[in-house]
Amino acid sequence: xxxxxxxxxxxxxxxxxxxxxxxxxxxxxxxxxxxxxxxxxxxxxxxxxxxxxxxxxxxxxxxxxxxxxxxxxxxxxxxxxxxxxxxxxxxxxxxxxxxxxxxxxxxxxxxxxxxxxxxxxxxxxxxxxxxxxxxxxxxxxxxxxxxxxxxxxxxxxxxxxxxxxxxxxxxxxxxxxxxxxxxxxxxxxxxxxxxxxxxxxxxxxxxxxxxxxxxxxxxxxxxxxxxx
Numbered sequence: 001x002x003x004x005x006x007x008x009x010x011x012x013x014x015x016x017x018x019x020x021x022x023x024x025x026x027x028x029x030x031x032x033x034x035x036x037x038x039x040x041x042x043x044x045x046x047x048x049x050x051x052x053x054x055x056x057x058x059x060x061x062x063x064x065x066x067x068x069x070x071x072x073x074x075x076x077x078x079x080x081x082x083x084x085x086x087x088x089x090x091x092x093x094x095x096x097x098x099x100x101x102x103x104x105x106x107x108x109x110x111x112x113x114x115x116x117x118x119x120x121x122x123x124x125x126x127x128x129x130x131x132x133x134x135x136x137x138x139x140x141x142x143x144x145x146x147x148x149x150x151x152x153x154x155x156x157x158x159x160x161x162x163x164x165x166x167x168x169x170x171x172x173x174x175x176x177x178x179x180x181x182x183x184x185x186x187x188x189x190x191x192x193x194x195x196x197x198x199x200x201x202x203x204x205x206x207x208x209x210x211x212x213x214x215x216x217x218x219x220x221x222x223x224x225x226x227x228x
Contacts (some may be wrong), residue, residue: 010064011081012130019109020145021078022050027105028081028098035094037087045081086166092164099160106146107217113138114225130181143217147210153206154178160226 026047029040040046045053054060058077087092118136121126148159155178163171177184188205196203222228 010132013137013141016113016141017059017063019052019107019138020142021106022048022053023109024102024145024149025053025078025081027101028083031101032081032083032088032094032098035097036085036089039084039087040081043082048228062225080216096161096164099157099164102148102157103146106142106149107221108220110139110142110146110217111224113142114221117225117227136144139218139221142212143214143221145215149211149218150205154181156181214216 017183029046033041085091086093113135123131149156152158152162163175193204
């Protein structure tokens with residue numbers, strides 16, 4: 001891929017990516033603030049400014065490399081929004097709403113990007129392809145981010161939800177997994193598929209787990225937006 005091709009690919013991913021991570025994190029902070037914890041608000045994290053949420057390695061370098069090498073998956077992360085769950089009005093219940101705010105925002109953004117396709121007939125002919133690819137990438141990226149974060153493993157949002165709704169006998173051991181959660185994810189995303197290929201198999205647990213729900217959500221959003 002020549003430099004112009006690389007710059008074009010960056011141009012059709014940068015807006016969807018920044019919107020997805022910025023509003024995901026801001027939504028966590030906003031809901032926490034409204035439910036009693038102003039930690040994120042005081043640290044300037046309830047904002048649409050993407051530079052407040054970007055993690056250089058997780059937001060730029062890792063996803064950029066994966067895009068350039070045309071990896072079959074996309075992985076990245078932003079700086080987590082600080083939440084003091086003890087300060088929430090009802091810590092266990094409100095933790096669920098704070099956690100769901102991020103994926104919920106991603107699904108809302110995916111719907112907005114889908115609705116954007118209705119604007120294409122009104123745009124200058126030379127810009128239609130560029131906007132269409134931005135809208136498409138916005139749908140895909142937000143749905144993947146939303147569904148991925150609902151995996152019930154701390155520190156992902158789905159793990160917080162699970163800890164909030166499960167009985168203590170299950171919630172407490174699950175919460176203790178948080179310190180190992182990132183390493184478990186890295187193993188599932190990278191190590192297990194690599195070892196599987198060495199053994200002549202094609203087992204990819206994350207793809208196996210997420211393909212069906214991602215496809216379902218994309219189809220649902222396309223229907224809601226009137227695209228099918």
